[in-house]
Amino acid sequence: MIDIRQMRYFVALAETLHFGRAAERLHISQPPLSRQIAALEAELGVTLLERNSRQAVLTYAGRRFLEDARAVIANFDQACRNARLAEHGDLGEISIGFMMHAAYTVLPGLTRRYINAHPGVHLELREVVPGGLADAVLKGRFDAAIMFNPGFVRGLETEIIHHEELCLVMPVGHPLVGQPLVSAKQLDGEPLIGVPMDVAPVLREAITNYCHGAGFAPSFRLEVELQQTIVSLVAEKLGIALVPQSMERLGLPDVVFRPLENAPVIQHVVAWRLGNLNPALPPFLAEARAGQGKDRV
Amino acid sequence: MIDIRQMRYFVALAETLHFGRAAERLHISQPPLSRQIAALEAELGVTLLERNSRQAVLTYAGRRFLEDARAVIANFDQACRNARLAEHGDLGEISIGFMMHAAYTVLPGLTRRYINAHPGVHLELREVVPGGLADAVLKGRFDAAIMFNPGFVRGLETEIIHHEELCLVMPVGHPLVGQPLVSAKQLDGEPLIGVPMDVAPVLREAITNYCHGAGFAPSFRLEVELQQTIVSLVAEKLGIALVPQSMERLGLPDVVFRPLENAPVIQHVVAWRLGNLNPALPPFLAEARAGQGKDRV
DNA sequence: GATCATGATACCGATCCGGTATGAATTGAA
DNA sequence: TTCAATTCATACCGGATCGGTATCATGATC
Numbered sequence: 078m079i080d081i082r083q084m085r086y087f088v089a090l091a092e093t094l095h096f097g098r099a100a101e102r103l104h105i106s107q108p109p110l111s112r113q114i115a116a117l118e119a120e121l122g123v124t125l126l127e128r129n130s131r132q133a134v135l136t137y138a139g140r141r142f143l144e145d146a147r148a149v150i151a152n153f154d155q156a157c158r159n160a161r162l163a164e165h166g167d168l169g170e171i172s173i174g175f176m177m178h179a180a181y182t183v184l185p186g187l188t189r190r191y192i193n194a195h196p197g198v199h200l201e202l203r204e205v206v207p208g209g210l211a212d213a214v215l216k217g218r219f220d221a222a223i224m225f226n227p228g229f230v231r232g233l234e235t236e237i238i239h240h241e242e243l244c245l246v247m248p249v250g251h252p253l254v255g256q257p258l259v260s261a262k263q264l265d266g267e268p269l270i271g272v273p274m275d276v277a278p279v280l281r282e283a284i285t286n287y288c289h290g291a292g293f294a295p296s297f298r299l300e301v302e303l304q305q306t307i308v309s310l311v312a313e314k315l316g317i318a319l320v321p322q323s324m325e326r327l328g329l330p331d332v333v334f335r336p337l338e339n340a341p342v343i344q345h346v347v348a349w350r351l352g353n354l355n356p357a358l359p360p361f362l363a364e365a366r367a368g369q370g371k372d373r374v
Numbered sequence: 375m376i377d378i379r380q381m382r383y384f385v386a387l388a389e390t391l392h393f394g395r396a397a398e399r400l401h402i403s404q405p406p407l408s409r410q411i412a413a414l415e416a417e418l419g420v421t422l423l424e425r426n427s428r429q430a431v432l433t434y435a436g437r438r439f440l441e442d443a444r445a446v447i448a449n450f451d452q453a454c455r456n457a458r459l460a461e462h463g464d465l466g467e468i469s470i471g472f473m474m475h476a477a478y479t480v481l482p483g484l485t486r487r488y489i490n491a492h493p494g495v496h497l498e499l500r501e502v503v504p505g506g507l508a509d510a511v512l513k514g515r516f517d518a519a520i521m522f523n524p525g526f527v528r529g530l531e532t533e534i535i536h537h538e539e540l541c542l543v544m545p546v547g548h549p550l551v552g553q554p555l556v557s558a559k560q561l562d563g564e565p566l567i568g569v570p571m572d573v574a575p576v577l578r579e580a581i582t583n584y585c586h587g588a589g590f591a592p593s594f595r596l597e598v599e600l601q602q603t604i605v606s607l608v609a610e611k612l613g614i615a616l617v618p619q620s621m622e623r624l625g626l627p628d629v630v631f632r633p634l635e636n637a638p639v640i641q642h643v644v645a646w647r648l649g650n651l652n653p654a655l656p657p658f659l660a661e662a663r664a665g666q667g668k669d670r671v
Numbered sequence: 672g673a674t675c676a677t678g679a680t681a682c683c684g685a686t687c688c689g690g691t692a693t694g695a696a697t698t699g700a701a
Numbered sequence: 702t703t704c705a706a707t708t709c710a711t712a713c714c715g716g717a718t719c720g721g722t723a724t725c726a727t728g729a730t731c
Contacts, residue, residue, distance in 0.1 A: 145453030
């Protein structure tokens, strides 16, 4: 059977057109080279070189085979290298699901560092609503997710990589704008805008608990999915809202942000399925940990 | 050293995930397969499959290596097939130079038949003025040429594949239009349009000889390179011309074609350099010969 | 706990590989 | 013309590798 080694021998010979020198380059002696080339030609049923005892010259078929053999050898070696890279997570693919809010916090820096450190890995980023993320990771839809901390979920590993306080956002002209620091009690009776329970349960619960701690139940007038939409609706004087601090960076006009007394802290975690063997995952998690603090805005 | 055979073994194993069945498919027994896979993993330094004695499952690196190995094996086999095809001229490339006039006679049918019969051959067609064609073939610029018969040229092989008579072309209203058959003598004194000597010496000489045979020297009023330009100029009443019969097919208006008494016969040949080893050449020459007669218009 | 299935290991004969020595053919110079 | 040199092919040998048979180790299943 024809062998990749015979191809290597042939390429060396075709590039030198001299059995002796080609053998030297291959670190073998000349007779085995002659024998392997003869065997290759016999097995192919094709004359690759004309030898007239003073020089060797490629036939047309030999010229063609030289081109093809070079490509085959390159692919072969690359395949072996790829296997080694893949084992250490330096080659492959990884899919990350993230809540859209992460696009304003940890995601940009994390992805930039990761693709720089692991250029061979194909990174698939998919933004989804936070509610279904844990389930998607457990089902294998994503290798990892960036989301609000869901607490303990069976089979799901999480690690906190970022945290930020919620703050109050109001339209300009709102009575509370005068306060440099707003307390929970002052929110009683204010119409709130927030995310639906099924979209971002963690965030919603944090707000609810904050209000309950002050002795009242929040009244949500409007529910929309995206944080930036919430801020826009606040600008339209449709209510006030508790949003992560980082939303201030959006720079939307006609709104004012104020810190809250004993503000609820919202945690971002990276989450992955216990037992996920994708070798590209540990390096990703390592980058996520390493970014703690750096990714703060 | 890692070997293409080990890749084949691995692919068979990865596709069955069962050492026994994979060995059966490979027509070997199970122990050598186990040994070769172990050797492959050792040489790669990579675990390709996890075996827990009840089933084997690919690792991530193994999955990657499977894809790569499939591609390598396909390329490898294709390279061997290509070598065999190339030897018989069924794969490769061939460059053909042709005088533009051939585009109205033998070339269309010839190229159609050739590419149908040898779909693996890349055919390069280049139209050039006939004058330099023999030289271009001798210098290796073309593997073959379609041209007027240049007679004997050292180192050049030729074979006649087509012949046609010259005829007279005149503008409508010319005195000779009344004649159903024109003799050479009647051309004496007529202003002629023809090709320059360096562009198509064979054609030019044939016309000159024809006139000399009738006892006069032709007077060329205009010289242009292309036959169809000649006919166009005839239509403009700038002179008359002797052109190959096939030019009548162009269907240019305001001109009349008339046969000549003892008309000069112009031969098309296929020409190639003696000793050209391009394996795609003999099949091309065979098609050129086979087309004799068929390519007549 | 016995049986069955599966892959790994041990060993053996045949084959293949590469090395050394040598032969055959052609070239170039004396 | 002849001799030396170069170059590739052939013959033969020891070692490595391959595949085959027999057998073992390990779980899973009943």
